[in-house]
Amino acid sequence: MTIETEVDRHAWQSTDGLTRRAALGALGAGALVLAGRTAQAQAAKPQEIRVGIATYLSGPASVFGVPGRQTAEMLFDEINAAGGIGGVKVRPIFVDEGPGVDHFVGEYRRLVQSENVNLIFSAISSADCIACAPLADELKRPTLLWDCGTQRIFEDGKYDYAFRTQGNATPEVLAPLLYLLKVKPDFRSIAVINQDYAWGRDSWELFKTALDVLKPGVRVVAEMFPRFGATDFTTEVTRLLATRPDVILSTSWGGDLDALIRQAADRKLFDRSLFVLPLAESSLERVGKTLPAGHIIGARGDHWFLHPSPQDPARLTTFVENYRRRFNVYPIYSCYHMAQAVACMKAGYEKALAAKGGAWPTDAELANAFRGLEFPSPTSTIKIRPDGQGLENQLIGRSIHTDKYAFPVLTDMVVFPAEMITTPVGQKSGDWLKGLKPDILGKVPQAVAYRG
Structure with missing residues (x-):
């Protein structure tokens, strides 16, 4: 439902990596593949889980983006107070979607390549989500589409590292x-x-x-x-x-x-x-x-502080009261959408850790954990379908x-x-x-x- 420019989705699918690999000899290419597999197989437990979060911090869409950021800060504090995920604290790194798609694409790459984030939440803008879904696969970084509305992402493409944690248009x-x-x-x-x-x-x-x-x-x-x-x-x-x-x-x-x-x-x-x-x-x-x-x-979504039939009334009440106590307003739907992304992240890590007997998951293993995952929202349960779309x-x-x-x-x-x-x-x-x-x-x- 957000500010969009018309983006050719396929234009974001860079072929630079393929060109470089084509120039390598068979031995060199094999060495690169082996090195990548070794790194994936030996994922080390990080000192912190770094989460890049794209949201509107400026411009007219900040009426949704700032409450989303506030919700992430509140919920990350709660997770850390409870000991983190798998004993590891989580840290958000926020980037502003306000300057536009080109800026966002650069920020996405910076988050992965310079900030070395473990996971990305993206984004409010549907154009940004269209841009980042193929980037997630290119850079092999698990990405949760936390608020964008366009139905085109999973109807027009297939992705291994991108998943939506809410519905679509x-x-x-x-x-x-x-x-x-x-x-x-x-x-x-x-x-x-x-x-x-x-x-x-x-x-x-x-x-x-x-x-x-x-x-x-x-x-x-x-x-x-x-x-x-x-x-x-x-x-x-x-x-x-x-x-x-x-x-x-x-x-x-x-x-x-x-x-x-x-x-x-x-x-x-x-x-x-x-x-x-x-x-x-x-x-x-x-x-x-x-x-x-x-x-x-x-x-x-079913985001309403007076929901007539929440799955867990105490869970909804706690979320609403904690948000109101901290920010002095009622949470709006971007707050609920951010809460769903945080819950998905936590449930995905826990599923992946359980599958490995407590050993830390690789990026690919974490991404695989999101497919078919069910996790709680403040009002109900969200399920990610096999195509990556949330229900x-x-x-x-x-x-x-x-x-x-x-x-x-x-x-x-x-x-x-x-x-x-x-x-x-x-x-x-x-x-x-x-x-x-x-x-x-x-x-x-x-x-x-x-x-x-």
Whole structure:
């Protein structure tokens, strides 16, 4: 869901290493291979586990990146206070995604080649994830894709060292569509107002593809893509007031979404149309009760401090209270995504260590441990499929105002099982969505009301 430039994924797959090896004689090449295998077979226990973490520390996406960094710092402190992983302390090394993809690629290489990190968490930007997945294989460094949304990574490529610890764009837009079709099945028109970059356009394409299958004939009265970072939505709100769509979709996020909510509320647009805001969980505390009740809100996963059915209520409560105590706000979805990456790292090391009777795993052995791994999130369990894609439930609800909180919370919450809404292994999301059947609506779980 993040700032993306259009990247040719294959351009990142450097052939320099192959060219150099081709120039070597058979004996020299054999020696290099043997040396590499020997190093892998004799992995020494490190003095510390160094983890390179790419996140936005500057720019508009820092509203997600800084909470992600804070979560990593908090959880690494907790791991170290408990003795580390396999008796080894962990240390984060943060890099800023803000300067762009070229900068990030250089930072990724520096983390591996100069900082000698054992593991990398990357990234918020989908463009950065597209760039680093082949780099992970080239440099043979286990990499956890901790927040990026593009579905293309594991649908378009296969990787041995890259794994995603959360869902992708397809379940993140399909779940709110299914919810909409359940709560307002009679709507006849829709408009979209998304940020003008890959996430905004791709998420609308996925949503529209599924909508055309499950409710054909809905009239699209406006498709608007204001520039990323826009602060004035006067033109867009005026057009929406004039066209009067039954439903307004926006997968926007951050400061853009905050501004849109405030300006739409000022002109009573929320009174005329039902808004579907799949990423608005992260805006609720910032916009407060400016966002009216009754609109559809997504949590980009099942990330909600008032989750109606957490797998382990004590685990969720501890996470939320520890974060609030340290940072004085509620955790948002980037915090939960970082927590999932940290839990995956810990579980992967423990699995690899157990497989070797306590001996320290090589990079390849650690990477192998992530495939098929199950690990806890603050609210549920995440599983990494054989293709490297994580399976993550999705929570959707409707905004409600209460006396207890100074911002909207959610009611009529539905937790969609990951398997129900995630493109199967080996299929492309566009093709899979075109094959959806109306009976999927009968599989939507029961909604749960806010309990106070």
